[in-house]
Amino acid sequence: MKQYVFTILFTATVTFGLAWAVWRLSLKYKLYPGIRERDVHKTPTPRLGGVAMFLGVVAAFAISAQHPFFSIVWSNPASVWAILGATLLIVLVGVADDLWDLDWMIKLGAQFLAAGIIAWFGELQIYSLPIGGMSVGSSWVSFTLTVFSIVVVMNAVNFIDGLDGLVAGVCLIANSVFFAYSYLLVRDTGESSYFNLASFIAAVLIGACIGFLPLNWSPAKLFMGDSGALMLGLLMACSAIAITGNINPAIVGDNDEFGRSQLLGAFIPILLPVVIVLLPLLDFGLAVIRRMSAGKSPFSPDRKHLHHRMLDMGHSDRDAVLIFYAWTAIVSLAFLLMYIGTQEEWPGDYLLGVAFGIVGVAACLVVTLLPSRRSAAPDPVLEDAR
Numbered sequence: 001m002k003q004y005v006f007t008i009l010f011t012a013t014v015t016f017g018l019a020w021a022v023w024r025l026s027l028k029y030k031l032y033p034g035i036r037e038r039d040v041h042k043t044p045t046p047r048l049g050g051v052a053m054f055l056g057v058v059a060a061f062a063i064s065a066q067h068p069f070f071s072i073v074w075s076n077p078a079s080v081w082a083i084l085g086a087t088l089l090i091v092l093v094g095v096a097d098d099l100w101d102l103d104w105m106i107k108l109g110a111q112f113l114a115a116g117i118i119a120w121f122g123e124l125q126i127y128s129l130p131i132g133g134m135s136v137g138s139s140w141v142s143f144t145l146t147v148f149s150i151v152v153v154m155n156a157v158n159f160i161d162g163l164d165g166l167v168a169g170v171c172l173i174a175n176s177v178f179f180a181y182s183y184l185l186v187r188d189t190g191e192s193s194y195f196n197l198a199s200f201i202a203a204v205l206i207g208a209c210i211g212f213l214p215l216n217w218s219p220a221k222l223f224m225g226d227s228g229a230l231m232l233g234l235l236m237a238c239s240a241i242a243i244t245g246n247i248n249p250a251i252v253g254d255n256d257e258f259g260r261s262q263l264l265g266a267f268i269p270i271l272l273p274v275v276i277v278l279l280p281l282l283d284f285g286l287a288v289i290r291r292m293s294a295g296k297s298p299f300s301p302d303r304k305h306l307h308h309r310m311l312d313m314g315h316s317d318r319d320a321v322l323i324f325y326a327w328t329a330i331v332s333l334a335f336l337l338m339y340i341g342t343q344e345e346w347p348g349d350y351l352l353g354v355a356f357g358i359v360g361v362a363a364c365l366v367v368t369l370l371p372s373r374r375s376a377a378p379d380p381v382l383e384d385a386r
Contacts, residue, residue, distance in 0.1 A: 003069045004179070004203045007060055011207025015056030019215050022052045023222045031099070045220060047098040050228025053208045054091045057235070058084065060204045072196045079197070082122025083238055086114035087231055090154070094227025104299035107226070108151075114234060115150035119143050124241055150237040155299075156280035157233030158226060159287055162307045164218035166321050170328050171232045172209035174276035175202045177332040178236075181272055181339060182243055198242035201235055208232075218318050233280075240273035272339065276332045279306065279324060310368070323368055330360030 026032055026046030061084060064070035074080060093110040096102055119125050125146040161167045179202035186199065209232075215222040224232075274281065283306045288298040310320040334357030341353055 001183075003067065004183075004199065007064070007200065007203045008207040008210070010063060011056050011060040011204050012211035014059045015053055015208045015211025016214065017211075018052035018055050019049055019212050019222060022046070022048050023215060026222070045223055047223040047225030048095060048227070049212055049216065049222040049224040050091055050094055050098075050226070050231055053212050053224060053228050054087065054231055056208050056211055057087070057204050057231070060207065064200065070196070070200060073200050076123070079122040079124050082118050082120075082124070083201075083235070086117040086122075087234055089117070090114045090230045090234055091227045094225060094230050098223075098225035098227060104297060108299065111151045111154055111230070112147060115147040115154075116143075118150065118234075118238060119146040124238060126241055146241060149241065150234060152281070152284070153237040153240075153277055154230050154233035156277055156284035157236065158229040159284045159305060160280045160307065160324075161224065161226075161229040162305055163317050163321050163324075164220040165213060165216050166307060166324055167224065167229050167232065168209045168213045168216050169321060169325050170279065171236065172206060172213065173325060173328045174332060175205040175209070175236065175239075177329075177336050178202050178239065178273065178276050179206060181336055182239070184340065185243060198239040201239040201242070205232060205235055205239075218321070233277075236277065243273070272332070272335045275335050276328070278331055279327055282306070313369075323364065326360075326367065327364050330357065330364055334360060 023046055026048055031048060032044050032046040065074055089110060093107060097107055125142045127142055179199055182199045182202060212224060290304060291298050291300055307320055334353050337353030337356055
């Protein structure tokens with residue numbers, strides 16, 4: 001655990017220092033676009049924070065290569081280089097889009113190419129589902145499912161990038177829960193060849209989000225832009241696939257020694273990676289349906305995302321961000337507690353997670369539907385609408 005703590009602190013420190021440098025350089029050389037019609041922030045703000053986050057991630061991987069504890073991460077160098085290469089590609093495309101607004105077809109093509117690099121050259125694919133020994137099928141089915149999963153998660157994370165601190169905070173919470181889950185799964189199954197990679201990526205993302213958040217908190221001095229949001233989605237998908245897509249189905253039986261059904265324990269390795277990005281996936285799905293119903297491209301920008309709707313309900317931007325944090329924490333922690341419960345010796349322990357989820361969701365609903373109207377004036381700075 002000490003090595004993971006060091007990784008988080010190191011990545012956070014490097015990311016913060018680089019983010020400050022990127023902010024200063026962006027202001028000095030005016031490396032930021034003008035205000036667009038769909039934007040809701042009022043002051044031109046640099047969007048190159050993703051560059052600092054990427055360099056922080058690269059620094060963490062470089063240090064890990066010198067540490068014996070993480071030798072298992074580098075046991076298959078092709079996977080690591082494929083992940084870093086795909087991430088570099090998506091960051092470069094994201095930077096170009098942040099500066100010059102690329103056509104959505106170019107961005108989508110780059111996303112599929114990046115996902116294909118990871119699945120093909122890195123051999124990081126969804127091979128099986130931990131339900132009764134279920135395998136995905138042919139290699140092409142595995143490849144296709146992996147690529148589409150990565151692209152969907154990338155866009156889902158990018159779609160909620162609309163308020164100061166929203167994506168960085170949501171991903172910080174989600175990756176913290178996922179790190180705890182992957183760390184416990186290593187302990188419970190004894191597997192390590194894939195799970196250490198997942199835990200390491202989650203720890204690196206935690207550090208990157210911690211380091212970036214101080215400059216991104218409202219009022220934000222620096223946005224992560226598409227380069228940062230797409231990078232976070234890409235790496236989160238990789239860490240999830242490293243567990244769920246490669247878990248040995250044999251570790252899950254029909255019933256344990258107490259006669260308790262393991263069906264819940266079988267589904268949680270699939271559900272929890274989805275749950276931690278539930279809000280982004282929901283926003284993404286609603287946006288695609290909304291835009292295609294109107295005869296538009298699913299990637300055409302608008303101002304009808306979930307965070308925009310919360311602002312229209314009367315929430316301030318900071319309140320909306322905190323409510324998103326609460327939803328992410330409550331739902332993901334509930335499933336984590338259910339997983340922990342399925343591994344304990346007393347039947348029914350997972351009901352603690354169920355009760356926590358029910359109470360937490362009820363509280364979040366109340367706070368969401370009864371917005372505070374303490375101030376009629378909106379907060380001065382918001383991020384750009386996606």
